[in-house]
Amino acid sequence: MKVGLFIPCYINQLYPQVGKATLELLERLNVEVAYPSGQTCCGQPMANSGYEYESVGACNNFVDNFKEFDYIVMPSGSCAYHVKKHFDVIPQTDDVVKVRENVYELCDFILNVLKVKNVGASFPYKVGLHKSCHGLRGLRLGSCSEMVTEEYSYIGALLEEVSGTEIIELTREDECCGFGGTFAVTEEAISVKMGKDRIQDHLDNGAEVITATDTSCLMHLEGLVTRNKQPLKILHIAEILNSVGDQKLKK
Amino acid sequence: MGSRDNILSRVKANKPEAIDLPKIDLNVFDDSRNVLDEFIKKVETAGGNVFEATSSENVVSQVKTMFPNAEVNFSNLEGTQRFNSFSLEEIKNPHDLDDLDILILEGGFGVAENGAIWLSDNKMTMRVLPFITKHLVLVLKKDNIVPLMHQAYQKLDSEETDFGVFISGPSKTADIEQSLVIGAHGALSLSIFLV
Amino acid sequence: MSHSKAATIFNKDEKKVNWHDKALWFVRHKRDISAHTVKGWEELRSLGQGIKAHTLSNLDTYLIQFEKNALNNGVQVHWAKDGDEHNKIVRRILKEHHAKKVVKSKSMLTEECHLNPFLEAEGIEIIDTDLGERIVQLAKEPPSHIVLPAIHKTKEEVDELFQEHLGTKPSGGDPQYLTGEARKHLRQKFIEADVAITGVNFAIAETGGFVVCTNEGNADMGAHLAPVHIACMGIEKLIPKQEHLGVFLRLLARSATGQHITTYSSHFKRPQKGNEMHIIIVDNGRTEQLSRPDFRSSLHCIRCGACMNTCPIYRRSGGHSYDATIPGPIGSILSPGKDLKEHSSLPFASTLCGSCSDVCPVKIDIHAQLYKWRQIITKETPQPFVKKFSMKIMGSIFSKPKQFEQVGKIARWSLRNLPKGMINSKPNVWGKERDLPLGPKESFDEWFKNRKKDGQ
Numbered sequence: 095m096k097v098g099l100f101i102p103c104y105i106n107q108l109y110p111q112v113g114k115a116t117l118e119l120l121e122r123l124n125v126e127v128a129y130p131s132g133q134t135c136c137g138q139p140m141a142n143s144g145y146e147y148e149s150v151g152a153c154n155n156f157v158d159n160f161k162e163f164d165y166i167v168m169p170s171g172s173c174a175y176h177v178k179k180h181f182d183v184i185p186q187t188d189d190v191v192k193v194r195e196n197v198y199e200l201c202d203f204i205l206n207v208l209k210v211k212n213v214g215a216s217f218p219y220k221v222g223l224h225k226s227c228h229g230l231r232g233l234r235l236g237s238c239s240e241m242v243t244e245e246y247s248y249i250g251a252l253l254e255e256v257s258g259t260e261i262i263e264l265t266r267e268d269e270c271c272g273f274g275g276t277f278a279v280t281e282e283a284i285s286v287k288m289g290k291d292r293i294q295d296h297l298d299n300g301a302e303v304i305t306a307t308d309t310s311c312l313m314h315l316e317g318l319v320t321r322n323k324q325p326l327k328i329l330h331i332a333e334i335l336n337s338v339g340d341q342k343l344k345k
Numbered sequence: 346m347g348s349r350d351n352i353l354s355r356v357k358a359n360k361p362e363a364i365d366l367p368k369i370d371l372n373v374f375d376d377s378r379n380v381l382d383e384f385i386k387k388v389e390t391a392g393g394n395v396f397e398a399t400s401s402e403n404v405v406s407q408v409k410t411m412f413p414n415a416e417v418n419f420s421n422l423e424g425t426q427r428f429n430s431f432s433l434e435e436i437k438n439p440h441d442l443d444d445l446d447i448l449i450l451e452g453g454f455g456v457a458e459n460g461a462i463w464l465s466d467n468k469m470t471m472r473v474l475p476f477i478t479k480h481l482v483l484v485l486k487k488d489n490i491v492p493l494m495h496q497a498y499q500k501l502d503s504e505e506t507d508f509g510v511f512i513s514g515p516s517k518t519a520d521i522e523q524s525l526v527i528g529a530h531g532a533l534s535l536s537i538f539l540v
Numbered sequence: 541m542s543h544s545k546a547a548t549i550f551n552k553d554e555k556k557v558n559w560h561d562k563a564l565w566f567v568r569h570k571r572d573i574s575a576h577t578v579k580g581w582e583e584l585r586s587l588g589q590g591i592k593a594h595t596l597s598n599l600d601t602y603l604i605q606f607e608k609n610a611l612n613n614g615v616q617v618h619w620a621k622d623g624d625e626h627n628k629i630v631r632r633i634l635k636e637h638h639a640k641k642v643v644k645s646k647s648m649l650t651e652e653c654h655l656n657p658f659l660e661a662e663g664i665e666i667i668d669t670d671l672g673e674r675i676v677q678l679a680k681e682p683p684s685h686i687v688l689p690a691i692h693k694t695k696e697e698v699d700e701l702f703q704e705h706l707g708t709k710p711s712g713g714d715p716q717y718l719t720g721e722a723r724k725h726l727r728q729k730f731i732e733a734d735v736a737i738t739g740v741n742f743a744i745a746e747t748g749g750f751v752v753c754t755n756e757g758n759a760d761m762g763a764h765l766a767p768v769h770i771a772c773m774g775i776e777k778l779i780p781k782q783e784h785l786g787v788f789l790r791l792l793a794r795s796a797t798g799q800h801i802t803t804y805s806s807h808f809k810r811p812q813k814g815n816e817m818h819i820i821i822v823d824n825g826r827t828e829q830l831s832r833p834d835f836r837s838s839l840h841c842i843r844c845g846a847c848m849n850t851c852p853i854y855r856r857s858g859g860h861s862y863d864a865t866i867p868g869p870i871g872s873i874l875s876p877g878k879d880l881k882e883h884s885s886l887p888f889a890s891t892l893c894g895s896c897s898d899v900c901p902v903k904i905d906i907h908a909q910l911y912k913w914r915q916i917i918t919k920e921t922p923q924p925f926v927k928k929f930s931m932k933i934m935g936s937i938f939s940k941p942k943q944f945e946q947v948g949k950i951a952r953w954s955l956r957n958l959p960k961g962m963i964n965s966k967p968n969v970w971g972k973e974r975d976l977p978l979g980p981k982e983s984f985d986e987w988f989k990n991r992k993k994d995g996q
Contacts, residue, residue: 105984145918149938227895239572362597364596473764499783507613509806518671521671522695526719529755532757
């Protein structure tokens, strides 16, 4: 299978370690991953701000770079959701349809395509799972507390198998962190309050680390944790799943 | 063009293509819980109280013990006129019922999933009765309880009423800081006697 | 005032935000518990959606059927194309009966039409009898939530209001005492009322009847005591058959407050002997919303308020910050349809988390509609030049890999090298309460290219 790796724009520029962890993890799982270097962004930042028509260039660029692949994997639920849901803004050529059908968030890909549950990682810490909204309620990467359904979680299933990890239980298991794209800036007061409340929930329940499928959420939470000097480490799930051998948390 | 025609023509012009009515399959909702137990549980959740009785007279005598100081009383149960402190025919104006303390009514049927009892004005000549009374007492036959609202409406299919109401529990409000207060504008208490 | 401005003001009092947020989250939590007791809950939601969608696709037929049956039942039926006409119809009925005192149970429609100030200007006393509505009426404020109108008021604030307007003794906000006093005060109003106005939760085409749901019994106390009952409804309140109430009455209270049903679900069909019953059917923008394929399903709304209880933004900003008759998520997809410019900030008062759509008993895809309204607003209302321009630039950069890499480099360098004081200065809104990430030396792209070069 031809697998293409998409690295979200802000991970590429600001959190390359998440991209590295993703690539190394997939290679460890014996996936031959190609990284088309002409990629930029899925178009979400413009589209969610109401400027869908300004995202067309980014959408087309995405399709151009990834049309040859059977699977397009990315360490982001929101980008995968955006491609699946909102790429109807460009003409639906065969390439576009194919790309939209074959994007996968990382945990989804590992669990449901590679059919791997235990990736051989070791991470002996108390971890709070932040269930990023677009992945959760958009892509249904897990059950949500609002709905009366069987409980499941792709990221949870993988994290459970990581040696030494204790997943703590939160008071509000899937409330939004408050990032929301430009919302973080246009509704700054509420965005900050929502982030602070999420962090407090994790602290109240004993988390040492917060993880999620989306770096957008984590960037927002980390910004608060750093500013407020709170005792939490923020890591993308790829970084945890790629933790093999002796890794001490850098404080 | 009057507003009626204006609105209807706009609806006709703007409505979407016809969409079929979904089919309701009641099997999906059947949870085989014990109907009586569930009904009692839900009445209590709604703030009502459930008692057992052997007959209409028994209901009245229990009610008298529960509310010894009640002065203005009315019951529409058969053979319990002695309980009544007035006759309904005397009441010309529903406002005159303002000081009603106890009202005993024969309930229509019960609904297990929410502890509601159906009352229709076929059995209740003045509609305000169950609302204006201080304390409401309803009498229900144990085997006259349906599991869900779907079955309730199946029953109502054959009933012709000008006004009817499902009552579940005493009146209540949580409008002051979400503190539940039993007794808003309707009855302050609801007692259900199962016969 | 934009939502964002109002929300910033609301957030100045963090204690109050926490209190408001916890109060509403508790209601959401109760909803979860009660939904989980219902076997087939998700199927029930699908049925709710399906019945409403079908009804809208056949709405003119159902309206005609409803009117015919209501008329046969001896009910008078009126049609109002907008709020103003609705108010005039009410006034006309009141005048015909020389009515001076009116009691009203909860009706968001009458809020929407601004009925109260209209009648008060005519010297008519109109009393909102739902306790929460009475509280905000005395406080001269609009309701902040469609089901819990006074959720933003502390019990101490209510205590002071009642002391002033009802002459109650100071009680430190004792809910039992205050409710008891309100009961006495409003009982008098019910007895004296010339006309009772209620809303309509569901109107049944098959029978010409309608249902009104309350916990307090105030709709009934009004309607059965006054000689005239006026029921006000939007065209979208229609459902085809009585049996469909089985679906909606199972969904409504559980979604709204977590109760399995409201205390009273009153089924009105014919007026009491000697009394009059009127129904006013109102459009006021609904037929316009019906014409919008992307947004017409917002007309499925059964006004349960579940979306407000679950919305993390609503809980932390309060209903008044939306400055719309109906606030919260559902309000944010209904209001732009009425006045795009006035309500243009509302679809942006959201992170698009999707929780609202998942609690909605009739499965309105609220978060998807918020996204769609954003696309319309940026095109059809004046946008700040800076925003428009920066989006255009972003769009251009993100479609050109080389430019993207360039800009990324500059951004990373700035984050690494510019003094923190400069980065976290006033124009950087992000930096007010959050640190920015450190700028890594290499982007992922550069790292990958170097890795390739090193023959890995």
